[in-house]
Amino acid sequence: MERTEEKKQTKETGTVMKRKQLFSEKNKWGRGTLMIEDGICLVENDEGDILLADSLGNADVLMKRGGRWQPARICGGAAEIGTDTIPLLGGEEIRYEKAVKRPLLTLLDSLDDETFLLFLSHLHGFGLSVYDCVFSYNQALFSSEGVSFYHFSADEAQCALQHHRGSSGKHDRFEWTASDGRRSIMYSAARQDGTA
Known part of the structure; x- marks a missing residue:
């Protein structure tokens, strides 16, 4: 029982950290x-x-x-x-x-802290923020496996993101493609069960 309460408190602390980070994003x-x-x-x-x-x-x-x-x-x-x-x-x-699109927010909430920060770093590297999301489709809202799609757009930057969920939410892969031809692939830092 105590272990479950500890996990819940850790998750709530992570969510608060994420919300604070999102609150300070540019293009808000x-x-x-x-x-x-x-x-x-x-x-x-x-x-x-x-x-x-x-x-x-x-x-x-x-x-x-x-x-x-x-x-x-x-x-x-x-x-x-x-x-x-x-x-x-x-x-x-x-x-x-601006509001963060709900499917994107659901994705961000599901990420461990390290992957969350890595996600923001990648997005910022393309000159964008979560508030620049103009399209979001989160497959995880319908099935535990599959691909989700997101499109980010600002004056000088466009970027498409494919989020490939691994089996049971492990080994997620994020494929970023910008309108200027830059590409990047990012992997989740930890499995959903908290192990690396």
């Missing part, structure tokens, strides 16, 4: 411009994609007001900034906290 913030179309508040992000302001959910939002970025909450056609509620006209600049 997206930029956008608000648009009002037929009374609906939309955000046009830096890539030119249009999303509903409501789709930002509980993400932190900053709005430029008086030349300063201030915490804001968008509610329909208005923004709450401090104690003020101001009507949105369109054209307002915002910054919003």
